[in-house]
Amino acid sequence: MSLHTTRIALTHALLAAFHPSLVTFRGVSLPLPAELHSRICADIHAVVTQHLLQCLQECLHSSLSSLCEDCKTYNSCVFGSCVVDWPCTRTGAKCFCTTAEPSTPRNGVSDDCDYECSSSFMLPCRDCSQPPMYFINHVRDILSTYSSLDPKFPYAKFPLRNGNDIDSVLSTMLSTLGCKIKPSPVMDNWGIADEVVLVPSSTATDEQQTTLAHLRITLQLSPRPSSISLHVAHLRTVTYQQPVRLDTSAGKCALFV
Known part of the structure; x- marks a missing residue:
């Protein structure tokens, strides 16, 4: 017995379910x-989930705002208009164009760089075993916000530096619902759209069925992962369009390519 979803859908489902206002409402008699009580909880969960998606988009906009116009145009020409497709967005690389001298190598980027050392004008290393920096920042910001709403919120203590930290938060939240993430034989990649399998912690068959049913209702997860593409679709709505320059835009783009 199991429930299939993706990491991004599970993350938002858990973050919505553990929103302090929703937790408080569930505890009020x-x-x-x-x-009717379940319906109100489901409506609150849906509103919070929508807000989380908007916050995720804001993290992408923040990544975009850290680049100068030249870097944005370069990335748009080479990688397309969707910001999530830009390597610098995944690695969290900043724009060094305003500080680096033209004749100076940009920040000394090497093959063994980490995601704080790459200029957005170069091709940063793609460490696919780690989550995108915008996603780490997104989860960290949400947990920090929850902690400010409820000083007793127990999940803001995680450092959230990498994928293992995020999985630790998710696993701890799931444990309170009697479930866990089934270990995956594929350990090389960590993708927000990767499938994760949720299984009950109990070994009793009847209890497993009840636990999964309760989990699906609490997290508002679809029995089929057809709605999961909605989360990724929200990411791809953040795009950059090159400014129209009648005399120089075509030549500039050709220079970058």
């Missing part, structure tokens, strides 16, 4: 029918 109200004279409401169980069905």
Whole structure:
């Protein structure tokens, strides 16, 4: 017995489910029918999830704003208009054009660089075993916000430096719901759209069925992963369009290519 989803869908489902306002509402005893109470929880969960997607887009916009216009144009010409397709967006590379001298190598980038050493004008190393920096920053910001709303929020203590840290947060949250992430034989990559399999912690068959049903309702996860593309689609709406320059835009683009 298992439940299949993706890491980005699971992350947002858990972040929405553990929003302090929703946790508080679940703990309040109200004279409401169980069905109505569940419906209100589902509506709050949907609103929070939509807000999380908007925050994720804001993280991408923040990455875009850290680049100068020349770097943006270069990346747009080479990698396309979708910001998530730019290597510098994944690695978190900053723009050094305003500080580096034209004759100076840009920040001494080498083959064994980490994701804080690459200029956006070069091809940064693609460490696919780690999550994109914008996603790490996104999760860190959300947990920090929750902590400010509720000083007793227990999940803001994680350092969130890499994929293992994010998986630790997700696993700890899932453990309170009686589930865990099934270990994957593929350990080389860490992708936000990678499939993850959720299994109950219990070994009793009847209890497993109940646990998975409760998990699906609490996290509002679809029995089929057809809705998961929605999360990735929100990422790809953040695009950069080159400014129109009647005399120089064509030549400039050709220079970069």
